[in-house]
Amino acid sequence: MTKFKKELLRDDRNGKIAGVCAGIADYFGWELWLVRVVALASLLLGFGGFLPVLYIVGWIVLEKKSVAEARKGTSFVPSIEKPVEVKTRIWQRGEAPKQALGHIQQQFDSIEQRLRKIETYVTSSKYQLHREFNRL
Incomplete structure (x- = not known):
């Protein structure tokens, strides 16, 4: 079995807003609910100004997973x-x-x-x- 290089992509199918948390969960192999809870907890516990900026940067910079799959022809x-x-x-x-x-x-x-x-x-x-x- 060949290993493929994993890319950090926004998962627009499983995401709520832009799919950044879903993309991070997919990249690291974590549960999606855990990434969302950590993001919300860090927002409430003091990273209020830093986290939304990172989320918006991820939204802008990261490519959508569906677009990347369509480009590679691996969606099915x-x-x-x-x-x-x-x-x-x-x-x-x-x-x-x-x-x-x-x-x-x-x-x-x-x-x-x-x-x-x-x-x-x-x-x-x-x-x-x-x-x-x-x-x-």
């Missing part, structure tokens, strides 16, 4: 190929192990159903007929 990923992220710590993004196991089970069931359909088609007389036509 089939549901079978999406990795299941297992959460090991509370601040990490992902699913609890039981939920992850359930999603993996669903993915394997879906793959098995597709494989059964392919096997049914390949062993049918319709497939043999198509093969004969293609040979002509």
Whole structure:
């Protein structure tokens, strides 16, 4: 599996205002609610003038994730190929192990159903007929 260089992007799909907090959460692999709580707490606890300026700078400087994906042509990923992220710590993004196991089970069931359909088609007389036509 190849590693891709991660970029800090604004996540406009999951963001509330501009997607800066959602982009930071995605970049570091943290839960989105945690980044929002830390941002709000730091705003209330004394970083009042500094944090909004950083947020606005992030809004202006960072590219939208949907635009970057469209530019790279990577916006469509089939549901079978999406990795299941297992959460090991509370601040990490992902699913609890039981939920992850359930999603993996669903993915394997879906793959098995597709494989059964392919096997049914390949062993049918319709497939043999198509093969004969293609040979002509």
